[in-house]
Amino acid sequence: MIKxxxxxxxxxxxxxxxxxxxxxxxxxxxxxxxxxxxxxxxYLLGTDDLGRSxxxxxxxxxxxxxxxxIIVTLVTMTIGVFIGLVAGFFxxxxxxxxxxxxxxxxxxxxxxxxxxxxxxxxxxxxNLMIALCITGWVSYARLTRGQTLSLRNRQxxxxxxxxxxxxxxxxxxxxxxxxxxxxxxxxxxxxxxVMIAExxxxxxxxxxxxPDASWGAxxxxxxxxxxxxxxxxxxxxxxxxxxxxxxxLGGDYLRDKLDVRTEK
Amino acid sequence: xxxxxKISNLATVIFGVLLLTFLLIHLVPGDPVDVMxxxxxxxxxxxxxxxDLGLNQPLIQQFGSYLRKLSVGDFGYSIQxxxxxxxxxxxxxxxxxxxxxxxxxxxxxxxxxxxxxxALKAGKWQxxxxxxxxxxxxxxxxxxxxxxxxxxxxxxxxxxxxxxxxSKASIVLPALTLGFGLSAILTRMTRTSLLxxxxxxxxxxxxxxGISEPNVxxxxxxxxxxxxxITIVGLQMGGLLAGTVITETIFSWDGIGRLLVESIEKRxxxxxxxxxxxxxxxxxxxxxFTDVLYRLADPRVKFAS
Numbered sequence: 001m002i003k004x005x006x007x008x009x010x011x012x013x014x015x016x017x018x019x020x021x022x023x024x025x026x027x028x029x030x031x032x033x034x035x036x037x038x039x040x041x042x043y044l045l046g047t048d049d050l051g052r053s054x055x056x057x058x059x060x061x062x063x064x065x066x067x068x069x070i071i072v073t074l075v076t077m078t079i080g081v082f083i084g085l086v087a088g089f090f091x092x093x094x095x096x097x098x099x100x101x102x103x104x105x106x107x108x109x110x111x112x113x114x115x116x117x118x119x120x121x122x123x124x125x126x127n128l129m130i131a132l133c134i135t136g137w138v139s140y141a142r143l144t145r146g147q148t149l150s151l152r153n154r155q156x157x158x159x160x161x162x163x164x165x166x167x168x169x170x171x172x173x174x175x176x177x178x179x180x181x182x183x184x185x186x187x188x189x190x191x192x193x194v195m196i197a198e199x200x201x202x203x204x205x206x207x208x209x210x211p212d213a214s215w216g217a218x219x220x221x222x223x224x225x226x227x228x229x230x231x232x233x234x235x236x237x238x239x240x241x242x243x244x245x246x247x248x249l250g251g252d253y254l255r256d257k258l259d260v261r262t263e264k
Numbered sequence: 265x266x267x268x269x270k271i272s273n274l275a276t277v278i279f280g281v282l283l284l285t286f287l288l289i290h291l292v293p294g295d296p297v298d299v300m301x302x303x304x305x306x307x308x309x310x311x312x313x314x315x316d317l318g319l320n321q322p323l324i325q326q327f328g329s330y331l332r333k334l335s336v337g338d339f340g341y342s343i344q345x346x347x348x349x350x351x352x353x354x355x356x357x358x359x360x361x362x363x364x365x366x367x368x369x370x371x372x373x374x375x376x377x378x379x380x381x382x383a384l385k386a387g388k389w390q391x392x393x394x395x396x397x398x399x400x401x402x403x404x405x406x407x408x409x410x411x412x413x414x415x416x417x418x419x420x421x422x423x424x425x426x427x428x429x430x431s432k433a434s435i436v437l438p439a440l441t442l443g444f445g446l447s448a449i450l451t452r453m454t455r456t457s458l459l460x461x462x463x464x465x466x467x468x469x470x471x472x473x474g475i476s477e478p479n480v481x482x483x484x485x486x487x488x489x490x491x492x493x494i495t496i497v498g499l500q501m502g503g504l505l506a507g508t509v510i511t512e513t514i515f516s517w518d519g520i521g522r523l524l525v526e527s528i529e530k531r532x533x534x535x536x537x538x539x540x541x542x543x544x545x546x547x548x549x550x551x552x553f554t555d556v557l558y559r560l561a562d563p564r565v566k567f568a569s
Contacts, residue, residue, distance in 0.1 A: 016560040103273070104280030108540075110506030110546040113284075116540045120291045196405045200510055203407040204525055216407065223411045223514065226419055227426075233411050240408055245400060 003253045009246035017059050025056035028211045036229040045235050048218070049225055054232065057213040058239055063215060068125070069194040072132045073187055079133070080140025085171055087141070088148025099145070105138045110196050126205040132197055136190065143186055144179060151175045156161040181258040188251040192244060199240070213238055227258065269557070272452070274552055281548065284328050286543045289533050290323070298344050313343070317534070337539040344530050349538045352523060357542065360512070360519030364436055364504045368497070370443025374398075375513070375532050375551055378447070379454025380481065386459055398451045406507050410441040410514040436513040442507050446500050453496045457489040464488075488548040492560065498554025502547035509543075 033049035039046045045055040087098040104111065115133035150159060157174050165174070201207035202216030210217065215236060222233035292299050297314050317340070320327050333340070337351035375398075382394040408535035414437060416424040425434050461467065462485055470484045471477075509521035516522070520539055 026569070100276055100280070103277050107277050107281050107548050108284075108544045109502035110541055112506045112540060114510060115524070115528075116288055116536070117291070118286070120288050120533065122293065125542060185354060200405060200407050204510065204513060205530075206528065219407060219411060222416070226411070230415055230419055233415055237408060237415075238411050239405060244404065244408075248400075261400050 006246040006249035009242050017063050020059035025215045026058040027056040040255045046231055056143040057214050060213040061215045065195050068198050072129055072194045075192050076136035077140050079143045080137035082143040084144025085148055104136045108190045118201055123206055123209050125208055147179055151178055157205045179197055189255055192247040281544050285537050286327050288537055342532055342535050344532045349535055356520045356523045360508050366439040367442035371446025375447035375450025376454050379451040381456040384459040406441055406510045410511055411450045413437050438511045438517050441511050442504055459493045461485045461488045495558055499548045505543050505546055
């Protein structure tokens with residue numbers, strides 16, 4: 001049931017985004033006669049402090065958010081898996097140095113490092129993604145390294161090695177496929193955490209900038225007008241909740257289904 | 265032996281943290297002096313700031329003098345207010361600690377009882393409700409939980425102040441925001457580790473001896489289950505420190521997290537640098553402390569090493 005619910009919510013948002021595109025909602029259209037209005041027949045979910053449609057902005061925001069999450073996840077996964085494979089496969093000095101570096105990145109709690117990087121790089125979509133990529137690869141590197149370390153000594157890898165298989169072949173053909181399912185699960189969780197990180201940074205004013213729509217920035221504006229227009233914060237808040245819960249539940253489902261035990 | 269290894273590892277990590285925070289200012293696109301002072305600044309001011317920050321020296325030398333100054337507690341001064349940064353930190357850090365401490369108490373006093381309850385009712389509907397409500401909802405990020413609590417308790421019910429630090433009750437909402445997040449993890453952790461222990465032989469023995477059920481749970485099961493909980497609390501203290509950045513911003517709580525965000529808005533990079541460093545170092549030290557505490561608390565770990 002939970003699986004169906006999470007799929008339903010995700011499907012709902014995807015269809016809504018498509019519908020928004022087809023019907024050509026304009027997230028940046030300003031209507032100064034309808035500032036902070038309640039949901040009505042023209043604006044289904046009401047308007048924000050500049051009289052822009054909340055619905056249209058939510059849909060554009062979720063689109064941007066997904067885009068950021070997918071790009072950042074792909075980039076961080078590629079970097080992290082590469083580093084983890086190198087560290088785990090070769091071991092020794094390389095491994096020690098690489099793991100020392102990941103330790104340093106892990107010494108910064110939560111999104112502090114991403115905040116620091118986007119602070120110096122300046123706000124904006126691209127800088128936001130750079131900041132999230134610089135800090136996001138660490139968990140993949142750790143995970144991949146741990147797995148590679150044990151896979152390296154599996155019989156099939158040793159057999160291939162003694163038959164003269166090259167290092168790239170060993171890694172690509174004999175180790176990487178066995179990592180696939182664990183990485184897929186990690187990627188779902190990272191999708192959710194990148195979306196949360198993006199929203200957090202935008203909430204702090206470090207991420208996506210006006211007039212571009214972002215849920216984090218919308219929530220920040222909504223908090224500012226909470227006393228006069230509580231519906232704004234409520235609508236954005238509930239939308240955000242539905243999406244984050246759906247993705248996390250989806251991740252749990254996937255983990256059980258693929259029977260992966262992630263130890264971190 | 266363990267302590268020595270731990271400390272030498274710690275030294276490398278701290279060195280790396282220092283290097284990374286030092287390099288931050290050099291990642292500013294273009295000339296950091298121009299970015300900080302803006303277009304209208306006079307040439308004299310620019311030269312002065314560049315001199316003060318040591319930006320015209322070679323990078324290695326800059327890092328050296330950065331470390332030298334830090335070792336005597338000199339974080340430089342704020343470009344906006346000209347106050348020494350150490351003063352700003354001394355002013356703001358206690359507020360963050362106070363908030364983090366109260367959140368920890370809230371997290372523990374919600375998380376552990378709920379976790380025990382869920383473990384005792386494992387598989388029943390009460391367990392499901394606790395897992396769903398506590399674990400799922402409380403795990404929502406601070407920038408969601410904060411505004412929602414504000415909306416309910418400050419705007420609708422009017423029980424608590426919306427934000428600021430004027431009244432004593434001001435700390436409640438930010439502390440709840442952080443505390444709920446912590447309680448979610450603690451509930452899950454307590455439930456899992458208690459469930460593991462409850463099936464052990466010595467628990468059956470305790471029950472067979474006729475010890476009352478509450479005593480079995482509290483004196484026998486919970487004591488063993490507490491160890492992983494200590495680790496989680498330690499790890500989460502760090503998360504709590506990072507979480508304060510957003511929570512303090514939402515509730516206008518004048519701690520170090522808000523100082524960080526303010527400094528970013530004003531492009532006061534030396535302050536940004538100092539805040540990042542202080543929070544990261546706090547995290548590293550809390551982790552070390554937890555690790556040592558854990559070894560001391562668990563005789564098995566001590567013998568094994």
